[in-house]
Amino acid sequence: MVVENTIYDLIIVGSGAAGLTAALESGNKSVLIITKTSSFSSGSSPLAQGGIAASVGSDDSASLHYNDTIKAGVYSGRSDQISFLTKMGVPAIENLLKINMAFDKTGSGQLDRNREGAHSRRRVLKAGGDSTGRILVKTLYEEALKRKNISWKHSVFVCDLIIENNSVQGITVYSDNDGFITIRSKRVLLATGGLGQLFGHTTNPVEATGDSMAIALRANLKLKEIEMVQFHPTALNVKSGDSLMLLTEALRGDGALLVRGDGTPFMGKYSPLKELAPRDVVSRAIWNEMKLGHEIFIDLKPIDDLGNKFPTVSSFCLRVGLNPNRELIPITPAVHYVMGGVDINRELPSGLGVAGEASYTGVHGANRLASNSLLECLVYGKSEVERVLSEDHELVDIDPKYPDLSRILDLVDIDLYRSKLQGIMYNNCGIIRNESSLLEGETQLIELKKMIINSPIYSGNNLTYRHVVKWLELNNMVSLGLSLIGSAIYRKESRGAHYREDYPNTSIRWDRIKIEGDSV
Numbered sequence: 001m002v003v004e005n006t007i008y009d010l011i012i013v014g015s016g017a018a019g020l021t022a023a024l025e026s027g028n029k030s031v032l033i034i035t036k037t038s039s040f041s042s043g044s045s046p047l048a049q050g051g052i053a054a055s056v057g058s059d060d061s062a063s064l065h066y067n068d069t070i071k072a073g074v075y076s077g078r079s080d081q082i083s084f085l086t087k088m089g090v091p092a093i094e095n096l097l098k099i100n101m102a103f104d105k106t107g108s109g110q111l112d113r114n115r116e117g118a119h120s121r122r123r124v125l126k127a128g129g130d131s132t133g134r135i136l137v138k139t140l141y142e143e144a145l146k147r148k149n150i151s152w153k154h155s156v157f158v159c160d161l162i163i164e165n166n167s168v169q170g171i172t173v174y175s176d177n178d179g180f181i182t183i184r185s186k187r188v189l190l191a192t193g194g195l196g197q198l199f200g201h202t203t204n205p206v207e208a209t210g211d212s213m214a215i216a217l218r219a220n221l222k223l224k225e226i227e228m229v230q231f232h233p234t235a236l237n238v239k240s241g242d243s244l245m246l247l248t249e250a251l252r253g254d255g256a257l258l259v260r261g262d263g264t265p266f267m268g269k270y271s272p273l274k275e276l277a278p279r280d281v282v283s284r285a286i287w288n289e290m291k292l293g294h295e296i297f298i299d300l301k302p303i304d305d306l307g308n309k310f311p312t313v314s315s316f317c318l319r320v321g322l323n324p325n326r327e328l329i330p331i332t333p334a335v336h337y338v339m340g341g342v343d344i345n346r347e348l349p350s351g352l353g354v355a356g357e358a359s360y361t362g363v364h365g366a367n368r369l370a371s372n373s374l375l376e377c378l379v380y381g382k383s384e385v386e387r388v389l390s391e392d393h394e395l396v397d398i399d400p401k402y403p404d405l406s407r408i409l410d411l412v413d414i415d416l417y418r419s420k421l422q423g424i425m426y427n428n429c430g431i432i433r434n435e436s437s438l439l440e441g442e443t444q445l446i447e448l449k450k451m452i453i454n455s456p457i458y459s460g461n462n463l464t465y466r467h468v469v470k471w472l473e474l475n476n477m478v479s480l481g482l483s484l485i486g487s488a489i490y491r492k493e494s495r496g497a498h499y500r501e502d503y504p505n506t507s508i509r510w511d512r513i514k515i516e517g518d519s520v
């Protein structure tokens with residue numbers, strides 16, 4: 001066993017918005033930030049376009065934000081956590097302003113506030129137009145670089161938590177430089193983001209493989225509501241790398257139409273709100289049309305001055321050879337966000353925290369309110385780090401186990417099985433689910449697991465970091481996929497992002513909150 005010499009007060013896994021926020025809130029404690037990627041600008045955070053929701057306006061309040069969040073989550077969020085999130089929104093923005101986050105301002109110097117779907121007030125703060133995530137991560141990262149208490153490691157894949165006597169003892173990692181090693185600390189904060197890569201179509205980056213959730217499963221910790229997977233209705237259906245480009249909802253707000261290949265609009269068949277129906281309704285409509293054999297497109301030609309209003313979208317379309325001013329743009333619904341994760345409402349081992357998309361706080365319920373996830377990263381990045389730093393216990397002797405690489409497959413086969421898994425999840429546990437599709441998906445995943453075990457083992461002697469990481473990710477994705485399907489089978493109702501055609505209504509069993517005057 002190789003053990004790194006330094007013992008840190010805290011290890012933070014992930015350098016997205018949640019991990020970087022946590023690091024900045026760690027006072028003078030010695031902190032190590034780890035990312036499996038070669039750059040610290042990684043994860044979904046830099047890709048965020050819309051913004052950060054917070055009730056900063058004089059016409060707004062935490063309680064209005066609370067009500068909107070609960071309704072969007074179809075009354076199944078946790079009232080205690082939603083109350084905390086929405087109350088901490090304004091202080092979180094003030095903290096960012098203190099480190100010079102360049103939010104967009106109005107002509108009179110006020111914070112410019114956008115209104116997004118299901119928000120009753122203009123409360124979405126943005127930066128650089130549609131570059132909020134990139135500017136947020138840059139601001140947090142540059143501030144963290146100034147702090148002497150923070151150390152950094154990139155190209156280090158965190159494999160597992162080491163837990164003894166219900167207390168954190170460190171982590172096992174696979175590092176590009178040193179192979180498998182153990183890093184000791186009494187405290188670990190998991191902030192590894194979402195699991196979009198489990199599905200064939202996703203807006204999430206290649207590193208979003210749900211590693212913390214798989215780590216939690218192996219550590220016998222509880223995941224909650226990971227069946228709640230939000231699809232974005234309009235991702236550009238042209239693969240460029242491992243994920244799909246998001247085509248913002250604002251395009252439809254500005255007149256873009258959803259059409260079949262012959263240019264016929266179809267949304268009127270599904271909702272009187274047509275293109276402006278809620279995200280889950282539009283996603284299901286597109287999914288239905290695709291099942292009927294239609295290819296689906298977005299027609300951006302009705303938008304005046306598209307290039308100036310939506311420069312990112314226009315230039316990306318042109319880059320992949322599509323002229324949005326002249327032709328229809330192919331789209332598909334794509335997995336965008338997971339509302340569930342490692343349950344932080346249960347007692348966790350001493351010294352363990354979880355923040356950001358990897359966690360289940362309970363703030364999103366069955367549907368995340370737009371722009372609440374970056375806020376969640378900021379609020380819980382802070383509160384989780386404060387909690388774990390207040391916990392203490394002894395470091396004891398350990399005998400860590402590393403993943404077995406003796407059965408590693410050829411990289412080509414790993415990639416093949418990864419894409420098979422993504423197809424199984426997208427087709428059987430996608431936008432519209434039912435008992436038989438879910439059971440079929442479960443059977444196919446179990447078969448896939450057997451195929452992986454029985455495949456020829458890699459016979460070369462040149463294992464690269466990328467090869468090992470892909471293998472470890474595949475193992476994580478298979479176990480997490482099975483867990484996700486199991487949760488989707490268990491929830492016999494339809495609510496928000498989880499739509500079961502065999503149980504099309506909500507069930508009171510899963511209601512958590514009622515707001516006076518609202519009907520559930």
Ligand SMILES: Cc1cc2nc3c(=O)[nH]c(=O)nc-3n(C[C@H](O)[C@H](O)[C@H](O)COP(=O)(O)OP(=O)(O)OC[C@H]3O[C@@H](n4cnc5c(N)ncnc54)[C@H](O)[C@@H]3O)c2cc1C
Pocket residue numbers: 013014015016017018019034035036037040042043044045046047048049050051052053132133156157158159191192193194203204205207208211212246336337355356357358370371372373374375377
């Ligand atoms: C295209 C897109 C647009 C979005 N727009 C918005 C928006 O406008 N507003 C909003 O609120 N939300 C938005 N979201 C959602 C939001 O961006 C994410 O939920 C949020 O950024 C997640 O942050 P995080 O810190 O939890 O994780 P991430 O930002 O995903 O970071 C995860 C980190 O963990 C590291 N990591 C993962 N596994 C390991 C491992 N095993 N070992 C070591 N390191 C590991 C990764 O390399 C990365 O550094 C958007 C998401 C996408 C994909």
